[in-house]
Amino acid sequence: MMLDVYGARREAVVMEATWGHLRPNAGRHEGFLLAAASAYGGERTLIDGGFQGVPDSRWLHEAMLDEVDDAEMELAGLYRFIGVCVVVGERVTLDGDWERLPLDVHPLAVVGPQPSGAEGRE
Numbered sequence: 001m002m003l004d005v006y007g008a009r010r011e012a013v014v015m016e017a018t019w020g021h022l023r024p025n026a027g028r029h030e031g032f033l034l035a036a037a038s039a040y041g042g043e044r045t046l047i048d049g050g051f052q053g054v055p056d057s058r059w060l061h062e063a064m065l066d067e068v069d070d071a072e073m074e075l076a077g078l079y080r081f082i083g084v085c086v087v088v089g090e091r092v093t094l095d096g097d098w099e100r101l102p103l104d105v106h107p108l109a110v111v112g113p114q115p116s117g118a119e120g121r122e
Contacts (some may be wrong), residue, residue, distance in 0.1 A: 024092060029085040033094075038071045039076035044068050047078075051085035054092075057062045060085065061090040071098045078103065 029050030037044050046068045054060055063085065073079055083096015 008040065023090070024057060024085070026087050027053075028088070029054045029087070031066055031083070031085055033067060033081035034067040035071070035073070035079045035081070035110055037073035037076050037079060042073075044071070044073060049081075054085050054087070059087075063094050067094040070107070073100075075100060077101065112117040 010093050019103050029051040032053070033049035034047045036042055037045055046064055051060070067081060070082070071079065071121065078101040079098050080101055081094070081096050083094055086093050086095055
């Protein structure tokens with residue numbers, strides 16, 4: 001089996017030309033993530049996030065998704081991560097703490113008005 005060294009090298013050049021200008025600067029950058037955990041099947045969704053001095057890039061995106069996937073979210077709800085994005089070379093990791101955000105309103109309390117004629121029905 002022949003290795004396609006030329007193809008791998010070309011792929012690296014194209015990736016650098018496409019994403020290289022978005023490569024995060026080395027260091028520690030403060031920021032946050034906001035994620036939701038579903039009551040059905042434990043699915044998680046990254047809603048928002050950002051870190052000071054770190055542009056949106058494939059490196060940051062992968063680090064954010066990894067952090068959401070690894071977080072302990074036992075109950076359905078909204079969760080906030082406060083921490084730092086650590087950049088060393090091409091390695092981007094997140095370090096911080098997750099907290100479950102309290103929801104003041106139960107979802108069934110915001111169903112809205114009942115259809116006319118529904119009063120008095122049980």
